[in-house]
Amino acid sequence: MNSLYQFIIKPIGARYKNKIKIEDKELIINSTISNHKFINREAEIISLPLNYLTSIEKGDKVIVHHNIFRRYYNIQGKSVNSSKYFKEDLYFASPSQIYMYYRNNKWNTHENYCFVKPIIEDKKIIKNTGILKYGNSSLKVLNINPGDLIGFKPLREFEFIIDNELLYCMESNDIVIKYEHKTNQKEYNPSWAKSS
Incomplete structure (x- = not known):
């Protein structure tokens, strides 16, 4: 079938x-x-x-x-x-x-999708910024790889829990910039994401 x-x-x-x-x-x-x-x-x-x-x-x-x-x-x-x-x-x-x-x-x-991990700074989630967790071939060509700190377009926070981690799903063209890491930024994973 x-x-x-x-x-x-x-x-x-x-x-x-x-x-x-x-x-x-x-x-x-x-x-x-x-x-x-x-x-x-x-x-x-x-x-x-x-x-x-x-x-x-x-x-x-x-x-x-x-x-x-x-x-x-x-x-x-x-x-x-x-x-x-x-x-x-x-x-x-x-x-x-x-x-x-x-x-x-x-x-x-799959296709042009990628997943981004939200980050916090001073106990606040930083809007439109995250760490690329799962990339794709079109991002790789642009030298944007998993672990990179990136910025993305507003309203792209489509939440998924993957392996007990909160991630945002988006397309490659939603990523607009690659940043350098700052020392006081940390990955954000709320406690409720770990309990399923």
Whole structure:
């Protein structure tokens, strides 16, 4: 079973991540379908599109757009699946909705996406600035590599938790400058990002 232009994926775990484990207790942190922050973004590739060349392989773990697994309330107030729902816990994902894939114990960005780690200075998050965590080939050509301090366009803080780290997903052209490190800046990772 293959789509012409879209990946077929299934969520890893539930569609929503409404609970976190703290020591031996489970805490419910969300009870609604409306909040996008609690939608699962981890999936497994079930099949590849027939008309798209990719380095992603069947069985790879991927990070996807939050609206794929989302449920909505329609105009009658009824809870319905997103337009990406296929059947029986399977969903379509266009190539632009897949941000990273995991293979050989390593995360690899897809297409022109990259991930940036927010930083703090004097206990405040520095806006539009971060450390490149996962780059891509177009950034590498510009000599912007993982570990570099970079500046990015406003409103690009699309939050993801990857391996218990808060990261911002963005495209290469969202990065506008490469800085030199300052001594009092540190990577920022809130405690809630480590508890899932």
